[in-house]
Amino acid sequence: MGNKRRRLFCLLLGFCIFMTSGCDFGSVEQTVSAQEEKEDGRTTEIIVPNGKEDTPEEEEEKTEEEKKEEKKTDTKKQITQSKPFWQSETSKQYETLTAVAAAAQQDYRINGPKRGWMSKNGKLYGYYDGCYITPSMLVKEGYLESGLDTAGYEILLIDGSDLAQYSGASVPSDSNTFCVFAAVKQNGKYLLASASGKAGQISQEDYTSLLAKYNQSHGTVGRLSSASAEYGRILNYICLYEGKFSDFFVREIRKDNKYAVVVFSTTTNTANIKQYILKNDNGFWEVVYPNVQMDAYPINAVNKLIPDFNVELLPKYNLAAWKNYVKAEQGGAVAAMFSNYYITSKSQIKYQCATANCAYFRLTDGSRYVAYMNGEYWTAAPVSSDIAAKNYFMERTGVDYGFIILDD
Template identity: 55%
Template sequence: MIILKNKKWRYAYVLIGILLFLCAACAWGKAGVENPLPPVSQNDQQDDDPPAEIPSSNEDPENNNKGDQEDPISDETVPVINKIEPEKTQTVDTKPFWQSEAARITNNLISIAAAAQKDYKENGAKRGWMSKDGLLYNYYEGKYITTDTLVADGYLEKGLNPSDYKILLLNGSDLEEMDGATVPAASADFGVFAAIKQSNKYLIASTSGKIGTISEESFNSLLAKNNQNNGKIVRLSSASVEYERILNYISLFEGRFDEYYVREIRMDNKHAVVVFSNKANTANIKEYILENENNFWEVVYPNAQMEYYPITTINRYIPTLNVELLPTYTLASWRGGIYREQGGVEAALFSAKAISSSSEIAYQCATAACAYAVLTNGSRYACYSEGGIWKAKFVASDYEARKFLKEKTGIDYGFLILDD
């Protein structure tokens, strides 16, 4: 050991030692910053410090944002949530910040059209839904279909003002003719559209998307094209000239001239509905719909007697037809239940002393419960089964016969009764 006897040198060496110590300490601190300790593994954590919980994507997003620091989220990490339920079409009643007002309204129109189309397809026929002057209409309830109807049926989420929107049922090809409208091929046929008025124009969409914007004048013209007010409805007399003309056009359509037993012909200025059979088989009842074009009649819907839901089905193909022309009975529901002869009728006529021979019956058409007969002398009888016994009542006209059977049974048997 070196002993420093000189105090000056002793103080110098002490100062140098202090400086060396400070330099070493600085170097050590720098190394600690550049090389941090490795993270503590889960096995090294203490039992009283549980791991941080990461909320799953299914939890309430409001509870997931309670931290002090918000991390930016990229577009790629934002989950897309489909809010359309299997049986309902959800509208957008509040717009997200990224969506324009025009887009929100268009989406609402598409949702309404999709919901109405589905409801019409699944339930419309049984409820008598049809196009009335271009708008979706419930014939049996006598009211137009609104968004409230679709909500009540479970096809649309609530939240829309029904007075803001119009639900159309018409041919897309008619809409295509309007300036400002572009109808995709998927919507070109008869179907549902939704519209909303904006200033003096109408924004229209279908289930396929936005159709376009047309003027109010064009919109009214579109509805007028589907107008069903075609003049006064009348029942033609068998003595009228038009009566025979219509039957001749039916003969031309069927390709043979035949004699017919007509039940009724009802017509307005545009259409005629004829219920008839040939004389060879009174039970083979047909229902034809004709259209008048430039004073020429053309069969546009033959065999309407096959339709179980004539209001909706026929309206789909002839939307301009006033459905009040159609008979109140549905012939399809009587299929297989109409007979050209009924043994009970002959017995009833004998009992009433109306005939002495079956050859005196010129016309007969019946069901299992009611019938109508016309004798060779022109007498008419409404017949019915009561307690298993057939009875015959003399009537003065076809009108009286129809009224009598309706009052007796509550059923319209007009398809049995020969037109006078």
């Protein structure tokens, strides 16, 4: 009986050992099979006991970092998508405005004086070109890159301190002076920038008000008659400015309702010709720009100081170009006056002023004469008025010699 129990126990024990060995073998065999499949390139899955994936801790940490980065990216996308479109468009507009202003400022600095570039009613204008300056002109001249969208752009030449007075303006500190700005209308407002960058945005009403500060239309431009009371009053204010009362030989006075231009010399030296600009303030005239005759480019120079001044008041001749050629006495012309028996004594000459080729005389009896060097010889002739004298020289030379002709 005991032997039977012992044999039964051994039999059960052997069976359990066999079953346990069989399970381990299957597990090992399954793992080997999986490894072989990986080597064949048919799968990358690794099967382990208990059915878990083999995922190292480092891989889990990397996945968490990637998740954080993805979350940040999604947040940025949401912010970008939530921005109004016009904000990005405004930023682009400011960049283009700055580029246009910088190009125009450089062109104005280099070429502006000799080309008569000026502020005309607040906008950059080429006096000798006869037109407003545009971005396309800057591209053509090589100061601005092509391909920029500048539709509707306006180029201004104003004082930055004037712009700074308006709500919404943010003028760069180095642009608070007379310089170039570019402007464009967007969403009912005007965006502006100088060569130094963004200058803010102002309403259309304020933009109109800003340009109105540079309005150059101050009434009819005309030549003032020497018989008028205003003529004498203006000369008296010049005397006050000069600090002495003296007689002048006036070539001409031109004026509108705000400014006057006077071309004159003293009676002691007719070759010392001066040109002054005066401003009318409630009936009182004051000299606001003396010695224009020193400016080689008067249109550009005067406009910088008095941007609302109408440059049509300036005479067509440039006194700075003539300063070394004007003479108080021209011997050849005087000889022609004698040879034609217009005078018998130099004491008969009350006024004379001349260049190397032209001369004008006013005698003590009020008669007027012109003299012109025709080839190698001087010829002289009487004229009825200062206008007739001006026409005489213009017909023969094509030049305005009004600066040597005494005003009637």
